Amino acid sequence: MRIVVCVKQIIDPELPASQFRIDAESRRQRPNGHPLVISPYDENALEVALTLKEKTGGTVAVVSAGEPSAISALRKGLAMGADEAALISDPALAGSDAFGLAVALARGIQKLGTPDLVLCGCESGDWADRTVGPILAEALNIPCVSFVAQVEAQDGRLRMRRVVEEGYEIWEGAPPLLLTILSHESNVPRYPKVRDIMTASRRSIPTWSAADLGVEAGGMGKAAMRTEVQQLTLPSRESRCELLDGEPAQQVATLITKLRERKAI
Amino acid sequence: MPGIFVLGTIENGIPSRSTLELLTGAQRLAAGLHEDVCVGLLGPGDASSLYGYGVEVIYRVAHPLLKEYQADIYLMALERIAQTAGARVLLLSGDSLGRDLAARLAFRLKAGIVTDVIEIDIEGSEKMPRFTRPAYGGKAAAVIVPKHFPVVVTLKPRTLDPAAPAGKPKGKEVPVEISLDPAQARTRMVERVQEETTGVKLEDARAVVSGGRGLGGPEGFTPLVELARVLKGAVGASRAATDAGWVPSSMQVGQTGKTVSPDLYIAVGISGATQHVAGISGAKTIVAINADPEAPIFKVAHLGIVGDYKAILPPLIAKCRELMGS
Amino acid sequence: MDLGLSPRQEIFRDMVRDFAETEVAPRAAAVDAEARFPAQTIRMMGALGLMGVAIPEEYGGAGADTICYVIAMEEISRACASTGVIMSINNSMVCDLIYKFGDAEQKRRFLIPLARGEKLGCFCLSEPDAGSDAGNLRVTALAEGDHFVLNGAKNFITNGREADIAIVFATVDRQLKHKGISALLVEKGTPGFQVLKEESKLGIRGSSTCQLLFEHCRVPRENLLGGIGEGFRIAMVSLDGGRIGIAAQAVGIARAALEASLEYARGRVQFGRPIASFQAIQFLLADMATRVDAARLLTYRAASLRDCGAPYTAEGSMAKLSASEVAMWVTTKAIQIYGGYGYITDYPVQRHFRDAKVTEIYEGTSEIQRLVIAEHLLG
Numbered sequence: 001m002r003i004v005v006c007v008k009q010i011i012d013p014e015l016p017a018s019q020f021r022i023d024a025e026s027r028r029q030r031p032n033g034h035p036l037v038i039s040p041y042d043e044n045a046l047e048v049a050l051t052l053k054e055k056t057g058g059t060v061a062v063v064s065a066g067e068p069s070a071i072s073a074l075r076k077g078l079a080m081g082a083d084e085a086a087l088i089s090d091p092a093l094a095g096s097d098a099f100g101l102a103v104a105l106a107r108g109i110q111k112l113g114t115p116d117l118v119l120c121g122c123e124s125g126d127w128a129d130r131t132v133g134p135i136l137a138e139a140l141n142i143p144c145v146s147f148v149a150q151v152e153a154q155d156g157r158l159r160m161r162r163v164v165e166e167g168y169e170i171w172e173g174a175p176p177l178l179l180t181i182l183s184h185e186s187n188v189p190r191y192p193k194v195r196d197i198m199t200a201s202r203r204s205i206p207t208w209s210a211a212d213l214g215v216e217a218g219g220m221g222k223a224a225m226r227t228e229v230q231q232l233t234l235p236s237r238e239s240r241c242e243l244l245d246g247e248p249a250q251q252v253a254t255l256i257t258k259l260r261e262r263k264a265i
Numbered sequence: 266m267p268g269i270f271v272l273g274t275i276e277n278g279i280p281s282r283s284t285l286e287l288l289t290g291a292q293r294l295a296a297g298l299h300e301d302v303c304v305g306l307l308g309p310g311d312a313s314s315l316y317g318y319g320v321e322v323i324y325r326v327a328h329p330l331l332k333e334y335q336a337d338i339y340l341m342a343l344e345r346i347a348q349t350a351g352a353r354v355l356l357l358s359g360d361s362l363g364r365d366l367a368a369r370l371a372f373r374l375k376a377g378i379v380t381d382v383i384e385i386d387i388e389g390s391e392k393m394p395r396f397t398r399p400a401y402g403g404k405a406a407a408v409i410v411p412k413h414f415p416v417v418v419t420l421k422p423r424t425l426d427p428a429a430p431a432g433k434p435k436g437k438e439v440p441v442e443i444s445l446d447p448a449q450a451r452t453r454m455v456e457r458v459q460e461e462t463t464g465v466k467l468e469d470a471r472a473v474v475s476g477g478r479g480l481g482g483p484e485g486f487t488p489l490v491e492l493a494r495v496l497k498g499a500v501g502a503s504r505a506a507t508d509a510g511w512v513p514s515s516m517q518v519g520q521t522g523k524t525v526s527p528d529l530y531i532a533v534g535i536s537g538a539t540q541h542v543a544g545i546s547g548a549k550t551i552v553a554i555n556a557d558p559e560a561p562i563f564k565v566a567h568l569g570i571v572g573d574y575k576a577i578l579p580p581l582i583a584k585c586r587e588l589m590g591s
Numbered sequence: 592m593d594l595g596l597s598p599r600q601e602i603f604r605d606m607v608r609d610f611a612e613t614e615v616a617p618r619a620a621a622v623d624a625e626a627r628f629p630a631q632t633i634r635m636m637g638a639l640g641l642m643g644v645a646i647p648e649e650y651g652g653a654g655a656d657t658i659c660y661v662i663a664m665e666e667i668s669r670a671c672a673s674t675g676v677i678m679s680i681n682n683s684m685v686c687d688l689i690y691k692f693g694d695a696e697q698k699r700r701f702l703i704p705l706a707r708g709e710k711l712g713c714f715c716l717s718e719p720d721a722g723s724d725a726g727n728l729r730v731t732a733l734a735e736g737d738h739f740v741l742n743g744a745k746n747f748i749t750n751g752r753e754a755d756i757a758i759v760f761a762t763v764d765r766q767l768k769h770k771g772i773s774a775l776l777v778e779k780g781t782p783g784f785q786v787l788k789e790e791s792k793l794g795i796r797g798s799s800t801c802q803l804l805f806e807h808c809r810v811p812r813e814n815l816l817g818g819i820g821e822g823f824r825i826a827m828v829s830l831d832g833g834r835i836g837i838a839a840q841a842v843g844i845a846r847a848a849l850e851a852s853l854e855y856a857r858g859r860v861q862f863g864r865p866i867a868s869f870q871a872i873q874f875l876l877a878d879m880a881t882r883v884d885a886a887r888l889l890t891y892r893a894a895s896l897r898d899c900g901a902p903y904t905a906e907g908s909m910a911k912l913s914a915s916e917v918a919m920w921v922t923t924k925a926i927q928i929y930g931g932y933g934y935i936t937d938y939p940v941q942r943h944f945r946d947a948k949v950t951e952i953y954e955g956t957s958e959i960q961r962l963v964i965a966e967h968l969l970g
Contacts, residue, residue: 013402013539014612017564018857020404029401035605041521076602098368098378122364122521126401129380131368138372143337143451146365147521149514159455164361165523167460167515173452182521185510191610194603194640194653201599226377227416231408232400241553241566251570252580255552256588258568264529264550265472265496265588478617557620558937559854571937 001058001153001175003049004115005082006105006136007042009066009073011035013125020234027232029126038073041121043189045181048151049119050081050190056153059083061112065093065104071205078200079192086112090209095222098131104220105132106139107213116175117158122147122182130180137178145171149184268301268321269294270352272343278311280318283358283420285427288318290356290385290420292428294394295319297387300353305346307331307339316436318428323438324350328445335450336365344373345443352415354394359419367419376415383424402520402539403546423468423524424547460513465499467516472498472529473548475518477541478505479534479555479574486512488578489533495585501525503535519544533574537562554578594888600658607663610639611670619671622797623942628753629674629797637708641667641678643686650690650698651706657832657894661839665887668843669850672946673797675843679836680749681705685712685758688829692774692817701756701776713754714833715745715803716826722747723959726769726823730805732761737812739763739775741805744787747953751801752786755779759805760822772822776814783808794945831904833954834911835897838890841914841950845883848918848925848943852876855929872928879921886914905967912960915950922947 012035021030038046049060062077064070065088074085088108093100109115118140120133130146137144149168150161159172163182181187192200210217218224242258244251259265269291273284280288284304291302303322304315308331312323326342343366347355355370357363359381371378384397393410396418400407467473474493476486486500493500501518502511518525520540526547533554535541542565545551553566554574563569570577596604615632622629636642639653644660646652653659660682668675689702704710721727730743741761748757757777764771777784788802817825853876856867866872889910896903922944926933933940951957 016854017404017539017561018854020401022405027407029405035608037605037609072598072602075598076605079602079606099372102372127407128399128402128520129378130364131371131378131380134365134368135372138369144365144369145336145452147361162361163514165515166462167458167513169454169458170456171452172455177452183504183508184514185508188508191635191639192602192606193638194606194644194655194659195648197599197603197606198654201597201602226413227379227409227411229407230395230410233406233408234404235406241563241569243558243563243569243571248572248576249580251572252577252584255568255570255581256584259529259550259552262550262567265585556937558932559851559939564858 001052001056001117002113002115003052003058003060003117003119004109004112005042005046005049005060005062005077006118006120006132007046007062007064007073007077008039008121008124009036009064009070010039010124010126012037013040022232022234024232027229036069036072038076039121039125041123041125041181041183043121044183044187045119045121046077046080046082047187047189048181049117051187052117052151052153053081061085061115063088063105063108063112065089065101065108068207071207074205075200075203076192078203079197080190081196084112085203085205087205087207088213089207090217092210092217093220095225096220097225097227098129098135099226100220100224101132102135102139104210104213104215105136107215108208109140111208111213114176118142118176118178120178120180122180133178133180140176140178142176142178143173144178144180145173146180147182148179149182150186151179268303268350268352269298270347270350270355271302271304272355272357273304273306273315275306275310275312275315278314280315282427283360283422285318286422286425287356287358287420288320288428289425290382290418292319292431293385294354294387298392298394303350303352305343305350307342307346312438313434316434317430319431321436322350323436324441325438326441326443328443330445330447333454334362335454336452337450338445340366340369340373341445341449342443343370346441347374349439349441355415355417357417357419359421363419367417371417374415374417376417377411377413378417379409379411380419381421382418383421399543403543404539421524423526460515462499462515464494465497467499467501467518467523468525470499470525471527472496473501473518473525473527474498474531474533475501475503475535476506476533477503477535478509479536480506480511483511485534488574488582492531492578492582492585495582495589496529497589498527498529503538503541532562532566533578535562536560537565596658596662600662603655603659604662604666607641607666610635611666615667615674616670619673620939620942622671622673626791626796628799629671629677630753632674633677633711634708636667636678642681642708643706644682646686646690646702646706651703652686657835657897658891661835661890661894664836664839665843665846668840669847671797672840672844672943673795675840676749676795676798677711679833679840680714681712683833683836684714684829685756687832688714688758688774688825689776689816691828692821692825696813697776697816705756710755711750711753712756712758713748713750714829715748715757715759717745717747719744719746723956725826726772728760728762728772729765730759730761731765732763732773732775732810734763735809738809739812739815741775741777741783741808741810743805745803747790748801748803749798751803752789752799757784757803758816760826763819767820769823770820772826773819774816774822774825775810776816777808777810781808781810792949794942794947794949830955831907832897834907834960835890835893835903837950837954838886838893838907838910838914841911841918841947842883842887842890844943844947844950845886845914845918845921848922848940849876849879849883851940851943852879852925852928866928875924875928879924882917883921886910886917889913905964908955908960908963911955912957912964915947915957918947918950
């Protein structure tokens with residue numbers, strides 16, 4: 001089975017809140033030299049792909065549309081076990097919204113070779129729009145199931161566990177499909193082994209421009225955005241936590257008193 | 266006539282809670298932009314109660330294939346209804362259906378899309394609708410404006426208050442025809458499993474006791490279940506606990522789990538990662554119990570106890586039992 | 592001169608940091624409080640290739656370089672200094688040794704499983720009467736047919752309890768002084784080889800530090816590492832490399848204390864402002880950061896020389912001397928910044944302080960490092 005995984009490189013979302021700074025002008029987080037990582041749910045998607053490949057054979061390709069720095073995210077994908085990788089990067093694509101990105105990704109995926117399965121993280125660790133995956137499915141004209149925790153291949157068809165509010169549903173369908181992946185005990189991303197990191201560092205990863213993909217730069221980038229961020233602010237969170245002292249019995253007694261004062265009980 | 270469209274659901278003649286939340290947003294947009302509100306329904310059922318909420322028109326597709334949710338079929342019906350209504354702003358709930366369909370609908374309508382909205386207002390003289398949503402896991406707040414209409418908007422569930430009845434009940438229903446073929450359904454549901462929740466629903470509970478990685482294992486949840494029972498509340502969990510398989514994922518509170526806004530939220534053995542905190546921003550009083558005094562949860566909690574939950578919970582349960590007289 | 596990391600070194604660093612933050616750090620407090628060997632973590636590290644980082648792949652290693660090794664040592668030690676020293680001994684003092692001085696059969700039998708992390712090693716040089724004076728060994732290795740017979744006691748041996756394979760330095764003739772020292776590979780379970788005692792320590796409590804006893808322990812001749820009388824040189828060469836690992840461990844400990852201090856200073860409010868807004872604290876943090884960076888750069892420099900095949904003895908000693916003294920200073924100041932809370936065991940800075948001290952002592956005391964550097968300067 002041919003699987004393509006779309007990954008996005010973002011500033012590490014696990015940074016302590018005290019180091020989080022925004023640039024009010026560009027309305028983005030300030031990079032400030034913070035480490036760049038693969039968006040967490042995209043790593044879960046990669047793990048799902050690699051597990052499927054181990055169970056049923058086939059290949060896994062990893063692709064990203066973004067800044068040139070995303071090459072290191074793709075290299076990590078190779079180190080984890082992906083067979084090939086490609087970067088879509090072009091100044092003309094900078095600032096594209098989900099619609100623009102999806103078109104670029106769709107062309108890139110088609111250039112890699114029509115896959116049986118496309119996997120994306122259910123949402124990115126920075127903006128969490130949850131839009132690129134489903135829109136990419138539309139651009140590729142393939143069905144989409146979102147918030148999938150587990151995938152199995154059976155006789156050329158796929159079975160997915162889709163998470164919903166009250167529990168989960170099992171869906172099935174024939175490839176090609178696009179799934180957006182949620183974290184689950186079965187898809188905790190593997191750590192790449194050191195020797196695989198060394199091997200992956202020697203692989204070449206092509207970078208494709210808009211022209212390479214036959215994408216009209218006119219329909220992309222900031223100019224084509226259908227919505228825009230007018231403002232980005234830090235909500236003031238001045239709540240000071242009151243730590244309660246003493247032995248457990250004392251702490252509990254104080255807690256109850258304070259909860260009653262706050263009318264929480 | 267272009268207006269504000271809400272995708273709603275009716276249960277036994279009453280609009281669902283999420284529909285009422287959407288109608289609050291719709292009413293605000295309608296008032297500010299001088300537009301009318303219409304509701305789209307996919308399925309049969311008496312919907313006349315909607316008129317009491319200022320709804321001018323109900324567009325309805327009633328087709329047998331809509332009886333059970335299937336993404337492709339629902340999307341086609343939704344697209345047809347949206348085209349018929351011709352609205353400028355389309356509001357959907359950010360529930361599992363919205364997650365599946367909203368962005369795809371926007372693609373087919375060539376509309377813009379804004380998701381996870383927590384606040385809607387209209388900007389001054391320009392009469393521009395502004396949509397506020399969390400960004401960076403809730404560390405920041407972004408205001409999004411459409412540069413282009415139509416625009417599809419999903420609301421974060423349980424954030425806006427449900428609408429109050431407004432105006433005299435009047436309106437009309439417009440049936441929308443569509444021909445649907447089962448072969449157009451490219452996936453099918455094989456099984457649905459409702460994970461058992463005894464007692465109060467997590468999203469509705471006035472008190473929530475949640476457990477995380479610090480509990481050490483599924484057995485760690487036992488005192489939490491008891492405390493929740495005494496407080497007449499519900500039990501939740503962090504992503505660490507659900508990802509480890511200790512409790513069902515339907516108990517997850519957080520960015521990709523449930524958003525809760527109880528009067529009391531007690532976080533036990535939860536470190537306080539941003540994606541968890543994103544799910545409890547509406548909680549009135551947050552109590553954190555954790556052995557690590559430097560856990561980020563203590564930066565968002567109102568009251569904190571640094572210690573071993575196994576030593577804290579039994580006296581806490583006993584004291585609460587006394588208070589509640591149960 | 593490019594002081595930055597290559598892209599693959601960055602990916603490597605990110606992987607180890609991610610692993611350290613997710614798997615190692617959460618266990619560190621318990622490992623210290625219970626003096627518990629982190630067996631599960633070490634197993635995972637072995638599977639990833641971290642127990643033989645710079646050993647070539649053909650011998651079971653990860654095929655990376657010394658720079659990667661010090662990156663890994665710093666990241667792991669930042670999360671847990673005990674885990675760091677366990678890793679360091681296996682890499683620098685056991686695998687490297689067998690790689691440099693072992694014959695083909697010894698590499699096959701011992702190096703491959705050790706580098707893969709399937710087995711754990713320990714380095715047995717110190718004795719009750721031979722610490723800094725390492726040439727004055729009392730443990731004897733007397734030839735008896737096709738065996739050597741070991742007799743005597745070793746002390747302060749890291750990984751002593753858990754190790755499967757020990758490199759034991761013993762003298763074939765005390766009269767020859769250090770020229771009589773030979774190195775032998777001894778497998779746990781060999782009759783006459785026992786762990787006599789495990790010490791209770793101030794810091795790095797998750798790694799076992801043991802007294803080992805050899806009583807008529809018969810070791811096959813083919814387990815001789817290098818030649819007879821070559822043992823002292825072998826020990827010195829391995830300590831050269833070991834120092835770089837310990838320097839990186841010290842940098843990791845110092846960095847953990849510095850990061851904790853930064854976070855604490857930002858949040859702790861006194862006299863109406865965060866203490867990070869007071870110059871006294873700002874100056875302290877600036878000095879801490881400068882010293883940690885300098886120690887790290889010295890460590891990278893020594894690692895880089897080693898990777899180029901250049902001599903690195905003095906530079907390794909400089910790195911170890913500097914990093915260990917920086918770690919002690921930074922962790923002391925970190926407790927000062929935390930004030931009373933720094934003294935409470937709920938908070939990690941006291942553990943960093945206790946862990947830091949040993950880096951000034953083992954793998955050559957600071958005094959020995961100064962002698963090495965002086966000898967290099969004065970010729």
